[in-house]
Amino acid sequence: MINTRALRDKPTLIGKRVRLVPLGPEHTDAYFAAGLDEEIRRLTGTHHHLTYGEAKEWCRTRERSTDRLDLAIIAADDGRYLGELSLYAVAPENESAGYRIALSALEFTGRGLGREATRMVLEYAFEHVGLHRVWLHVYAFNMRAIAVYRSCGFSVEGRLRDSLLWEGRRHDALLMAVLENGFCGS
Structure with missing residues (x-):
């Protein structure tokens, strides 16, 4: 059974190198700036450029969202914004949800920060929200992300052919x- 309170009461999750905190207005500037990075936009398949006003509204309304979980990824050592992640499309009747993560700059990739954040949110999803299955879409050219997801227990279930037109x-x-019994925790 899904614990909807675990989605409503936005947690702070503390890891060794990252903290996951509720995405809020204080993250607007960094969230907006991350959306301007062309390589991050390519890796996430994001065509739309958010205006500053759209980014501000998005960050402002995340705390009121009761059907999803949006968290900022913060460096544990210096408090720097590293990116954001979400559990979304939560289907209580199926005990499943979608997952997405976006680091805010390529300088943060390849250091295990996304892996740590993913493991932390999956542990929360399975142990506190009560999910059985968490799914995601990743572009086939994003080999680094695919390797991270595999290391967290995700398996490829299918291919969406020609789903992104980029340049x-x-x-x-x-x-x-990943299913709750296939999750490779921290």
Whole structure:
């Protein structure tokens, strides 16, 4: 059974190198700036450029959201904004949800920060929210992300052919999921 309170009461999760905190207005500037990074936009398949007003409204309304969990990824040592992640499309009747993560700059990739954040949120999803399955889409060219997801227990379940058109080229997306009994915790 899904614990909807675990989505309503936005947690702070503390790891060794990252803290996951409720995404809020204080993250607007960093959230907006991350959306301007062309490589991050390519990796996430984000065509739309958010205006500052849209970013501000998004960050401002996350605390009131009761059907999803949006968390900022913060460096444990210096408090720097590293990115954000979400559990969304929560389907209580199926005990499942979608997952997305975006680090805010390429300088944060390859250091295990996304892996730590993913493991922390999956542990929360399975142990506190009561989910059985967490799924995601990742573009097939994003080999680093695919490796991180596999290390957290995700398996490829399917391929969405030509799902992204980026600068005149079409790219497949992989559907990956992890079940509570297949999760590789911290």
